[in-house]
Amino acid sequence: EVQLMESGGGVVQPGGSLRLSCAASGFAFSNYWMYWVRQAPGKGLVWVSRINSDGSSTAYADSVKGRFTISRDNAKNTLYLQMNSLRTEDTAVYYCARLDGYNGLEYLDHWGQGTLVTVSS
Amino acid sequence: DIQMTQSPSSLSASVGDRVTITCRASHSISNSLNWYQQKPGKAPKLLIYAASSLQSGVPSRFSGSGSGTDFTLTIGSLQPEDFATYYCQQSYFTPDTFGQGTKLEIK
Numbered sequence: 716e717v718q719l720m721e722s723g724g725g726v727v728q729p730g731g732s733l734r735l736s737c738a739a740s741g742f743a744f745s746n747y748w749m750y751w752v753r754q755a756p757g758k759g760l761v762w763v764s765r766i767n768s769d770g771s772s773t774a775y776a777d778s779v780k781g782r783f784t785i786s787r788d789n790a791k792n793t794l795y796l797q798m799n800s801l802r803t804e805d806t807a808v809y810y811c812a813r814l815d816g817y818n819g820l821e822y823l824d825h826w827g828q829g830t831l832v833t834v835s836s
Numbered sequence: 837d838i839q840m841t842q843s844p845s846s847l848s849a850s851v852g853d854r855v856t857i858t859c860r861a862s863h864s865i866s867n868s869l870n871w872y873q874q875k876p877g878k879a880p881k882l883l884i885y886a887a888s889s890l891q892s893g894v895p896s897r898f899s900g901s902g903s904g905t906d907f908t909l910t911i912g913s914l915q916p917e918d919f920a921t922y923y924c925q926q927s928y929f930t931p932d933t934f935g936q937g938t939k940l941e942i943k
Contacts, residue, residue, distance in 0.1 A: 750932075752880075759923065759934055759935070760872075760880065760925075760934040760937075761934065762932045762933065762934070774931070776931055810880070816885075816927075819868070820867065820886040820927070822885035822927060824882050826880055827879060829879055
């Protein structure tokens, strides 16, 4: 069974840092691209970042570029999101998700349960 | 970025009703359109991928159609467990973008 489990969320002051982790199990983690998606309280889903299967290629939403860093450790089956210079608008539940697809058609077929990040003074 | 616009934003319906939700992309995205269901306090769940393919384990009352810029999600006969929020997502252009969501409530 595919499982994704996020951790590392919490309360942090503006300007602070947090590192989120996503532990993967039940599939060949090193074969899949992975995503971070966030959801502010009462709001919709927003793509944050993605990383390819070997970690050599990454992409970020403009709103987090230069502040967040996505990475992965395939030996530990773990995805990370290092979040620096946090702002109040970064407050959200952060989900990791697995990207699957074929012939250029891609979709997020498994999601973690999410971890809440609250940025507040 | 590609804008995804869902309509309606909210919808009241009864058990047994047939419901359709639409999603419009600001540019053509071929059939790179996915639908997710999210219940309160839970992670999103993939329902439909590539506009019309049913994800494994999803009931057949869910169906999707469309191509280019206009897409629909149809629930053939609403069940109590279907009351949730539904999101479309395009995966044709980076960044991936989601619609604003359609909240389906019990009438």
